[in-house]
Amino acid sequence: MQDMKAILKIVNLKKYFPLQRGILSRHYDFVRAVDGVFFEIYQGETLGLVGESGSGKSTIGRCILRLIDPTEGQIWFQGRDITRLSRKDMRPIRKSIQIIFQDPYSSLNPRMTVRHIVGEGLKRNTNMDAKARRERILEIMEKVGLLPEHYDRYPHEFSGGQRQRIGIARAIVLNPELVVADEPLSALDVSIQAQVVNLLEKLKEDLRLSYLFISHDLSVVEHISDRIAVMYLGKLVELAPTARLYNNPKHPYTISLLSAVPIPKVGRNRQRIILRGDIPSSLKPPDGCRFHPRCFKAIEICSQLEPDWKDTGSNHFAACHLF
């Protein structure tokens, strides 16, 4: 993997959201949504990003697209630092990074037809004339499994799964290199999820895409990703190739996360690790290792010092004092 080209590189990414303490107060608390994250995405791979609420995974997705501006850190795309680019400079790059959203209902403008939704990017970023645009839109529609007669229809005339297809069409119409998929399956029925997952994989092959697949559903992430990054409370706790993460998880959070996922196989004899307590707030994360209050393997140093990001061999990284 090392010799493959990294198309995206995140260096020490931080995003803090200010929260005003009182109406008249000058002081701000900060929600540390993302607090120092490093990773890379290589050409043609799917990097899964998993975490529960408060982990910061969605925020990272939006930072990459510069829909939100990072507080600190750098985002490198195809060797270029895009962290602080102006909107004007960012425009030509937007063709290459796109996003698929979670909610098929609010991610499409109810007043626009499929033609306009998918064609908006073309109009804005290419010089194609109306005829060329139409052809391209129909071509993409076919790729995502929509019929030509859907061209002039409005979102409300489609089912959730079909709307998600429209969203996917919109994302790929400009031939991006990287697609950020932010929980694209969560709002869909189980049997439709399978269709969309297969579609995403097929598109990845046909169009040579790379994905950042953000999700809380570990089973799907395991199926679709080449590598998986696990986040907790704004920090990365583990990063490994999928098979290694599943077979040999290192970080206690990953271990408990994996054991908490219900598996559709019968027999309640699984060794399940039940974590105590709730996920803490990102306003005041615990000292030292953020996971230590709930960690079943915590040792003394965990409450004092934040663990380093360690390479435990074979491209498997974890942030834990146990290593």
Next chain:
Amino acid sequence: MIGLGIIILNILVAVMAPWIVTHDPMKIDIRNRVSAPSGVFFFGTDDYGRDIFSRVIYGARISQYITILSVVVAAVLGVVIGAIAGYYGGWIDNVIMRVMDAIMSFPAILLAIGIMSVRGGDLYNVVIALGFVYIPRFARIIYGSVLSLKEKEFVEASLAMGNSDIIILFRHILPNCTAPLIVQATVSLAYAILAEAALSFLGLGAPPPTPSWGNILSDARNFMVDAPWMTVFPGIAITIAVMGYNLFGDALRDFLDPRLK
């Protein structure tokens, strides 16, 4: 559809006024003063002997003109102000909306009266006064819609395409605000007609002898019991106009909703 019909009728009447009137609305004819409705004077005459029918017809013209213009002014300005406040947020939002709150805290009529007394009883001043009074209502409505719409994911998608704020406002956000906008517009039109009538009634609206529905009513004040036709007919005209705007607004709102196509 009835609403549309009524409005069209109203507008037609207003436009065609010079041809429909049977008498010169300003012509004073003392001999026939305060006469009941008849074949000659359809709605009767007022205390100056002027034909009320003709005055009501002409009044339609003036009243429509004033109300539509003032609501258009209020809507355009209100939408711009509300959209900017809602979209950009921060201190712009605070400043703008507090100013809007300040204006709204005055009772509409009083504010209009205040403006009129400063500027004088000119027709255009009525438009300005009413327009000014109604801006905050539009601004608020649009502000609320924009606030919720700008968080929608399809706006984010558009940003991800590289679209500028202006394009997003016009292509994505504003088209989705039309429903509340139309409702507010029709409500405002209805109120504006009444407000204009009130202003004219108080002598601050269209200057006499120009007939506006309010004026006619005002002149008829002393004759309410003895010559009811002097108040009833302009009153009915106002009622029908208000109803027309309301019905039309409802229909238009439904018509524009792609979900109901």
Next chain:
Amino acid sequence: MDIVLEIKNLRTFFYTGEGVAKAVNGVGIKVGMGEILGIVGESGCGKSVTALSILRLVPYPGRIISGDILFDGINLLQIPMAQMRQVRGNRISMIFQEPMISLNPAFTVGEQLMEALRVHRKISKAEAREGAISMLKMVEIPDPERRIKEYPHQLSGGMRQRVMIGEAFLLDPEVIIADEPTTALDVTIQAQILDIVYKLTQQRRTAILLITHNLGLVAETAHRVVVMYAGKVVEEGPVEAIFENAGHPYTNGLMQSIPVLGQSRRQKMRKLYEIKGSVPSLFDLPMGCPFNPRCPSCKNICTKEEPPWCTLGPEHYLACWLFA
């Protein structure tokens, strides 16, 4: 096993401007005492409406058209509302998906629990308070004396759901209907919640109707499973039978289309099995078996007549022409 609740031939339709949606279209379900029954299906299958029908909480424009719901010798669909209210919360209670909207944000947790207790039992305020505190202890909420004075928004999602569960178990009902109780929760919190629910049901022999679209949840918690599709029950049986030996093409299709943690890598599956097409509109159901347009084993008769109820194994039944 003693049957504590039995639904027979339930039909609940929604009369809307666009036509009649046959949300529940002839559903029969039996629940035994202390049994955890998983009701699975995707959106539109009718599982939530069935739950609401049991407690007669179906919102307008829905109406229960026909059927019987037998509970402890009475037919819930025929008793007067006053009597129904005595059943709700007291003998049959419900847990909803979104704890934020099912708990009243204007009242403290303690007030809500105490209200629930005092509506159905003649006890004093002090006793109600004790009851509330001990229930919070049961659902493993730390520091319950302090918590009962807090408002719902001061608690995390997981805590709120625990309060909901506490409220559901509070009056020791015979049946608890849990409608997607953990869908809005994080996976690690979900594990905690299920653990608590499991312990409580074991202790009190409460029957649970676990309504969910999450097959993993059902596999790990339920004793028996009912699979619903487009307003009908298509298969039911013991959990092992359903997961290891399902007969109905829809059940099989569902099982094969979900990625299983650990499985896909081992089997090097690149593609998930897809059930073609999508769920039919409830206004316009196909003739015959509702699944027929999407069924890979569809025969001619499937498009003409509704399939009969067949037996596949001990306590294992399904509605499919392939087994008639």
